[in-house]
Amino acid sequence: xxxxxxxxxLCAQYxxxxxxxxxxxxxxxxxxxxxxxxxxxxxxxDMGFDFLEMLTALDWxxxxxxxxxxxxHEMAVSMFAKCRVLRDAPRVxxxxxxxxxxxxHEREVFDLFGISFDGHPDLRRLLLPEDWSGHPLRKxxxxxxxVRRPDYI
Amino acid sequence: MAIxxxxxxxxxxxxGGGVALTxxxxxxxxxRSMSEWTYPLGTACCAMEYIASSFSRFDFDRHGxxxxxxxxxxxxxxxxxxxxxxMAPVLKRLYEQMPDPKWVIAMGNCTVSGGIFYYDSYSVVRxxxxxxxxxxxxxxxxxxxxxxxxxxxxxxxxxxxxxxAPSNERPVRSTLPNAxxxxxxxxxxxxxxxx
Ligand code: SF4
Numbered sequence: 420x421x422x423x424x425x426x427x428x429l430c431a432q433y434x435x436x437x438x439x440x441x442x443x444x445x446x447x448x449x450x451x452x453x454x455x456x457x458x459x460x461x462x463x464x465d466m467g468f469d470f471l472e473m474l475t476a477l478d479w480x481x482x483x484x485x486x487x488x489x490x491x492h493e494m495a496v497s498m499f500a501k502c503r504v505l506r507d508a509p510r511v512x513x514x515x516x517x518x519x520x521x522x523x524h525e526r527e528v529f530d531l532f533g534i535s536f537d538g539h540p541d542l543r544r545l546l547l548p549e550d551w552s553g554h555p556l557r558k559x560x561x562x563x564x565x566v567r568r569p570d571y572i
Numbered sequence: 573m574a575i576x577x578x579x580x581x582x583x584x585x586x587x588g589g590g591v592a593l594t595x596x597x598x599x600x601x602x603x604r605s606m607s608e609w610t611y612p613l614g615t616a617c618c619a620m621e622y623i624a625s626s627f628s629r630f631d632f633d634r635h636g637x638x639x640x641x642x643x644x645x646x647x648x649x650x651x652x653x654x655x656x657x658x659m660a661p662v663l664k665r666l667y668e669q670m671p672d673p674k675w676v677i678a679m680g681n682c683t684v685s686g687g688i689f690y691y692d693s694y695s696v697v698r699x700x701x702x703x704x705x706x707x708x709x710x711x712x713x714x715x716x717x718x719x720x721x722x723x724x725x726x727x728x729x730x731x732x733x734x735x736x737a738p739s740n741e742r743p744v745r746s747t748l749p750n751a752x753x754x755x756x757x758x759x760x761x762x763x764x765x766x767x
Contacts, residue, residue: 547695548658555694566698568691 425466425494432462447498456502457512460487464517467491468498471514474524476532478558481506483534487514504534513539531556580736593736601732604647604673608637608724608731611646613666616653618680618714625717635724643669648727649704652714654682654689655697667704675731676700677708677723684709 429449430437451459468489477484487500504511513536514521525536526545533554536542544551553560583589583596612622626632626639640646643666655663667676678700681687686698700706707730710723 546658560694562694565694566691 425496428466433459447496449498449500451500451502453502453504453511457514457517459500460514460517463489463498463500467493469493471518471520471524472497474521474528476528476534476556478532478556479503480558483509483532485511485528485534509534510537511535512537513542515539530554533557597735600736601734604734605728605731606636608635608648608675608727609646610637610639610648610650611641611643611666611670612639612650612652613663614652615655615659616680616682618652618682621714621717621720622650622652622679625720630717630721632721632724635721635728637724643667644671646670647673648675648677650677650679651683651700652679654687655700655703656695657697658695660697660703663700664703673734675707675727676704677710677720677727678706679710679720679723680715681711681713684711687713 425447433449449459468491470490470492471487472490473486473488475486477486482503482505485502485504487502489498489500490496491498502511509532511534513525515525515536515538522540523545525539526541526543528534529536529539529542530544530546531554543549547555553562555562580593580596583593586592612619612626614622624630632638637648643649647670649667649670651663667674678684682689682696683700683706686693686696689696690698697703708723708727710719712719715723
């Protein structure tokens with residue numbers, strides 16, 4: 420399967436996602452709804468995306484955006500799968516059963532953004548000490564020990 | 573070291589003990605300063621400079637400063653690299669494991685003040701002197717091996733001046749210019765020689 424066939428197949432499977440799908444220079448972007456995330460991830464793995472390179476998140480104010488970077492070695496295509504969750508209910512399905520590599524990545528995102536992953540086998544903080552409170556990569560994180568950069572720098 | 577410290581305290585009280593004490597101080601200071609077993613706590617990029625220093629090009633063995641990987645064998649701790657809040661208790665524990673007398677060199681801006689992580693960082697300790705007492709502050713991001721060499725030599729001067737009797741401490745004059753010393757260029761312009 421090459422990139423064009425991949426696009427056809429994805430469009431056939433997800434007609435309503437077809438518009439948001441773009442494949443340029445071996446790099447595809449797919450925007451998924453949070454409730455479809457797990458099913459979609461399993462499909463993508465079947466299509467040949469056998470490697471989860473990275474998982475991170477962004478804070479957009481009232482929403483968080485999860486970014487999964489997938490790689491297919493066979494098709495030589497990378498894909499960004501993006502998924503938005505509401506800040507008030509930051510929960511998505513865990514993808515550990517699809518790509519085991521997601522385990523520590525999800526722990527890291529949980530640690531720094533406070534997004535919960537349903538079905539994760541061991542959702543603990545990964546980088547910060549266990550007794551830390553708060554999730555420091557959220558834009559509204561407050562900590563009295565932080566020294567803010569003054570304006571003149 | 574407890575025996576030596578008691579000896580120092582009791583020698584001071586004896587008549588004529590001061591002479592013996594000074595001689596003993598000189599000997600202790602000389603022998604301690606010539607053999608600094610360093611414990612490298614390399615946590616970030618500064619550790620690369622430390623490693624470069626200890627290899628053959630800069631050859632720190634000639635100062636008698638030999639790195640060992642166990643704090644219980646060492647008397648100088650070189651903290652080279654960023655110390656995060658998660659690492660802070662580890663640093664404290666390693667310091668406590670070192671036998672007395674012990675000294676600490678804070679190598680690099682991160683350990684001096686937090687360095688480039690001073691502002692807006694949620695995770696970095698702003699200077700290891702929040703955790704352990706520091707003898708030599710070595711600025712630089714990272715400091716060059718020559719700067720580290722200077723730090724070792726200054727520490728050596730400090731160790732030499734250290735007395736085994738608690739009340740017999742002598743102050744150490746730093747060889748670094750003070751804040752009110754004219755800078756090199758200005759001094760040359762006025763007096764023709766380095767101030
Ligand atoms: S002072 Fe600079 S070189 Fe040294 S650990 Fe910090 S950031 Fe790295």
